[in-house]
Amino acid sequence: MAIFWVCVLAVSILFYVLLDGFDLGVGILFGFTRNEQRRREMLAAVAPLWDGNETWLIVAGVVLWGAFPVVYATLFSAFYLPLLVMLAGLILRGVAFEFRNKTEHMRWIWDLSFAAGSFVAAFVQGLMVGALVEGLPISDGQYAGGEFGWLSPFSLLCGVGLCLGYTLLGVCWLVRKCADEVRDAAYRLIPPLSIGLLLFLIVVFAYALGENLRIMSRWLERPYLLVFPAIGIVAAIVLAASVRRRRDEPPYYMVVLIFAAAFGTLAISFWPYMIPFTITIEDAAAPHSSLAFMFWGEGLFVFPLMLVYTAISYAVFRGKVRPASVNY
C-alpha cells in the first residue's frame, strides 16, 4: 500500500513538473516580450490548462498529507518562508489570468504579477528540491534548521536551474502551440536555454562531487542509475535534430524526457528515503486503515478518472492556438 502511494505521489509530482512547468515557463518568458499580440498568443497557449496543471501540486500535497503525514508536516513546516513566497507567487500569477483582460490602464500590474509570480514560484520550487538533495537538518523527526536552514549556495543554484528548465519547457510548449512569430522566437531560444541547462547540470554535478554529498554515494552503489543520464543524452540529441529541422511536436516531448530522466534519477537516489537519510517511506507511511481507504476509493477509481479529465481537456484544446480567436 505504501509503495502504491509513493508511486502516485511520484507520478503527481512528475505531472506537476511537466505540466505546470510549461505554464510557469511561459509565464517567465512572458516578462521578456513587450508585444501585446505575442503576449496574447502566449497566454492563449496556457490559459485553458494552467488550473488543471496546478492542481497536480495540490494532489502531491494532499497525498503527502494523507499517506505520509510525517513528511508533510516536517517538510512544510521546514520550508515555511519558501512556501510562503511560492504561494504568493502562485496567487499573483493565477489571478492575472482572470484580471489582465478586465483592464487596459492597469494591465501592466497583472503582466508584472504574471511574470514575476511565475518566476518566483519556479525559483522557490528549485530551491526546495536543492535543499532536500543537500540534506535538511533534522533531529528527532523534527526539522531543526531554523528559519533559513534551507538556504545555501547549492539550493539557490538549484532555484536558478529549475527556472532554466521550466523556461525550456515553456519555450517548447510555445513551439507546439503557436505559429509564426511566437513559434520562431521560441525556436531561437531553445539552443541557449538548453546549453544553460547543461551548464547548470555540470555545475551541480561538480558541486555534489566537491562537497561529497551523501547522495552521490548512491551513484556508486547503484550503477544502473546511469541509464537516466543516458536517456537524457539521447533526448537532447533528438531535441537538437528536431529544432534544426523545425519540427514542432518533438521538442516538448524531448524536454519532457529530459525532465523525467532527471526526476527518475532523483527519486531513485532518494529511495527508500522520503527525506534523504532521515525518514524512510516505511517510517512515514500512515496507518493501514488510511492507506487502504485511500486506495479503494481515490486510488483505484478516482485517480484514473483524473487522468481521463486531464486527457479530455488536453484533447479539447489540442492543436495550434488560432491567433484570430485569441480572446486574451
Add this chain to the structure above:
Amino acid sequence: MDATALLLSRLQFAFTISFHIVFPSFTIGLAAWLTILEALYLATGRPAYREVFEFWLKIFSVAFGLGVVSGIVMAFQFGTNWDVLARRTGPIQGVLLSYETFTAFFLEASFFGILLFGRSRVPPWFYLFSTAMVALGTTLSAFWIMVNNSWMQAPVGYAIENGEYVAADWSKILFSPVLWVRFPHMLLASYITGAFCVAATGAWYLLSEKFHAEARIMLSMGLLLGAVLVPVQLFFGHLTGDYVHDYQPAKFAAIEGRWHDQQPASEVLIAIPDPRSETNDYAIQIPVLGSLIGSMSFDSKEVGLTDFPSADRPPMIIPFFAFRIMVGCGLLMLLLAWVGSYLNVKGRIEQNRPLLWAIFLSFPLPFIAILTGWFTAEVGRQPWTVYGVLRTADSVTPFLTARAATISLIVFCSVYAFIFTFGVFYIHKLLRAGPAGALVRAPVAASPNRPMSVVDEPVTARSAHVEAGE
C-alpha cells in the same frame, strides 16, 4: 512553543480561511444556477437564457479564480503552521482532504477550462455536461470540507495509536449525524448566496432601467429560490443547533449567553456578555424559551458555561454575537424573499422601488451570514482544534518563530487585500457593464406582465451605457 507565534498562526488561519470561504460559497451556488440556465437554454432556445448565462459565467470566472488561488494556501497551511495537528491527524484529515482534491478539484479545473474557452470546440450537450461537472465539483469539494470539519467538531470513529489519530471506522466518519446536518446547512447557504446575488443584480438593473429581460429572469429566479430555500435553511440551522447542544455543550452555552445552569432556562435574545463578572449586561430574555430551544421541553435544565473548567471554555463574546448576526441576516433574507416573490407573482414588484432597493442592497447578507456562522462554529470549538482531544495550543508548529509568523501574516494580508480589491472592482465593472448582447430594453410604458418572449429579439447595437474603460 511561542505564544505569539500561536496567536499569529490563529489569526492567519482565521483570516485566510474567511477570505477563501467567501468565494467558494458564492461559486457553488452560481455553478448550480449556470447549469440550470444552460439546460433551460438548450431546452427552450431562448436567447435571454444564453445572455444571462454568458454574463454570469464572466462573474463566476473571476470569483472562481479568487477561490482557487486562495484555496491552494489552505492545502499548505496545515503543514506550515500546524505541524503537530497535521502530523497527528493526518491519517484522518489528510485522507479526507486528499479525497476532496481527487474527486473535486480535477473536475472543476478541467471542465472550467472548457466552460471558459471551449464553447466553439465541443458539442452543446458536452458543454452542458461540462457546466454540470463544474457544479458537481464545487459541491463535492464542499462535502469533503464538511466531512473534515465535522470530524474536528465531533470526532468519531478514531483510535489513538502512538499519539496519532487513526481511523478505526471510516463509515462512522462519513455517516456522522453531525455531518449530515452541517453539509446541507453549508450547501443551502451557498445556494442562497447565489440566489441573493443574482436577485440583487436583477433588482439593480430594474432600478436603473436597463437589461429588462435579463433582469426579470434574475430577479424572479433568485427570489423564488430564496423563498423556497431560506425556510429550509432555518430548519437545518435548528438541527445544527441541536447537534451543538448534544455534542458541544460548552459552545452551546457560549452561543446562548448562558453563564450558569438554569432550570427552566430562559433564552437571551440580546445582551452584552461580561466575561469578568460572568454575567450579562442589558439582557433581554424570554423565560422558558431556552429550554424549549435546547431540549424541546418546558422544564429542562440547561448547562451554563461556568460548569466547565476555565481552561476548557470557549470565549463567549464572538460566538454569542456572531450567531445573532447570522440569524438576523437569515430572517431578513426570509422576509425579502417572501415579500419579493409574492409581489413578483402578483406582478407588482417593478413598481415597488423601496423593495427593489432593499433587494439590491441585500447582497452582502448571505456572505455576512456565512462568515458569522463559521465564526460561531470555529471560535465556539476553542480551545480545541479537534474537539475535546487536541488543543489548539498543542497543534501549532513547535519551532515556529513569531518573526516568521509575522512575516507570513503580513504577506497574506497584503496579497489578499490586493487581489480582493481588484477582484471586487472587476466584478463590479462586469456587473455595471451588464449582459453583453443587450436584448431590447422594455419600453418605458411596458406593463410588468408583458410576455417576456416579446422582448427576446436580440438587437445588434449595444446599449449606450456599456462603458469602454474604467
